[in-house]
Amino acid sequence: MSSQDIPEENLPAEQGAAHGAVGVADEKHPFADPGLPPHEHRIQDIDERAAKRSERTVALLFTVSMLATIGFIASFVAIDVDKSVYIWPLGHISALNFALGVTLGIALFTIGAGAVHWARTLMSDVEVADERHPIEASPEVREKVFADFKQGAKESAIGRRKLIRTTMFGALTLVPLSGVVLLRDLGPLPEEKLRHTLWSKGKLLVNMNTNEPLRPSDVAVGSLTFAKPEGLEEHDHGFQNEIAKAALMIVRIQPENIKDKRELEWSHEGIVAYSKICTHVGCPISLYEQQTHHVLCPCHQSTFDLSDGARVIFGPAGHALPQLRIGVNDEGYLEALGDFEEPVGPAFWERG
Numbered sequence: 001m002s003s004q005d006i007p008e009e010n011l012p013a014e015q016g017a018a019h020g021a022v023g024v025a026d027e028k029h030p031f032a033d034p035g036l037p038p039h040e041h042r043i044q045d046i047d048e049r050a051a052k053r054s055e056r057t058v059a060l061l062f063t064v065s066m067l068a069t070i071g072f073i074a075s076f077v078a079i080d081v082d083k084s085v086y087i088w089p090l091g092h093i094s095a096l097n098f099a100l101g102v103t104l105g106i107a108l109f110t111i112g113a114g115a116v117h118w119a120r121t122l123m124s125d126v127e128v129a130d131e132r133h134p135i136e137a138s139p140e141v142r143e144k145v146f147a148d149f150k151q152g153a154k155e156s157a158i159g160r161r162k163l164i165r166t167t168m169f170g171a172l173t174l175v176p177l178s179g180v181v182l183l184r185d186l187g188p189l190p191e192e193k194l195r196h197t198l199w200s201k202g203k204l205l206v207n208m209n210t211n212e213p214l215r216p217s218d219v220a221v222g223s224l225t226f227a228k229p230e231g232l233e234e235h236d237h238g239f240q241n242e243i244a245k246a247a248l249m250i251v252r253i254q255p256e257n258i259k260d261k262r263e264l265e266w267s268h269e270g271i272v273a274y275s276k277i278c279t280h281v282g283c284p285i286s287l288y289e290q291q292t293h294h295v296l297c298p299c300h301q302s303t304f305d306l307s308d309g310a311r312v313i314f315g316p317a318g319h320a321l322p323q324l325r326i327g328v329n330d331e332g333y334l335e336a337l338g339d340f341e342e343p344v345g346p347a348f349w350e351r352g
Helices: 048-078 095-121 139-156 162-174 176-186 239-246 261-265
Strands: 084-087 091-094 205-207 225-229 248-252 271-275 287-289 294-296 303-305 311-314 326-328 334-336
Touching: 048 095, 048 162, 048 176, 084 095, 091 095, 095 162, 162 176, 205 334, 225 239, 271 326
Parallel strands: none
Antiparallel strands: 084 091, 205 225, 225 248, 248 271, 287 294, 294 303, 303 311, 326 334
8 A cells, every 4th residue: 555545544643734735837827836745654654563663773773872882981991002903904903993993983873873763764754844934033933933843852752762762862871981981091190290399308409591500699689590400401301391390480588578487487598499380370480570579470460479478469370389498408509308398380170
């Protein structure tokens, strides 16, 4: 039996209404709108058993997507990064990359295939003609949009097809986990590296410009000197990372002008040493105002008062610059008396 021979009363209500006569142009009305062709009904529209088969097919595809996502995560955890596998005609390739690519591809493909099969077999495919209307939506148009949305939700059968709805939500929930797992592979975890620098008890303060150890006499009142720990050279591996954490600003302030007493205890004859790295986004601080003892970050204008524990007095920085406790060794050189007691640079979520 042709779907066109099916009585109107046997069709779904929303489809029977659209299954009507079609206007035909003739000699008297050569420009008459021919309308839409007769609607061809699918087997799922008239046979609930066929609809159930389609529903199970869609649910199977969504379930395969969930299993593939689980396989993606399991592969990431279980397969060694150095393991290889021979795949013809590709040759030897990374087993981990192959497993991740296959499982993620299956997960994404089956979600798309399930959605397409759902739309083509179970959602309404009745073509509806509508007149063009002004861009500005009138109250009637808005009401029609809401009504069409409700009708579309009803025709999608998402409320009635619980198996599809449940497996679809499961697949869509699991697939994003693939991206979350990949974030772990952006690099090694920092562990305690953000909390420590190369400074330690006895390390000499070396002038960044001259590469010579600093004596108290080398630091004049009103000057700004940049220092690094001894033994750190520009040609060393990882120099940029280490200097970004260990770089110092050294200034000499008259002891009577130092407001923070702990700062006075951690200095030597008014010579104070602070991290050069701004606590906002990590820019190097390089501007010093002698009269106020303020240092300014050139990136976002965060301002710190070096005479008052380097506290923030302006700008977006979240906390004061860490101070390094310094002293003088037996040879008269400035040395560190330990590492910074708090992490340098911008805040991070484990900082506490």
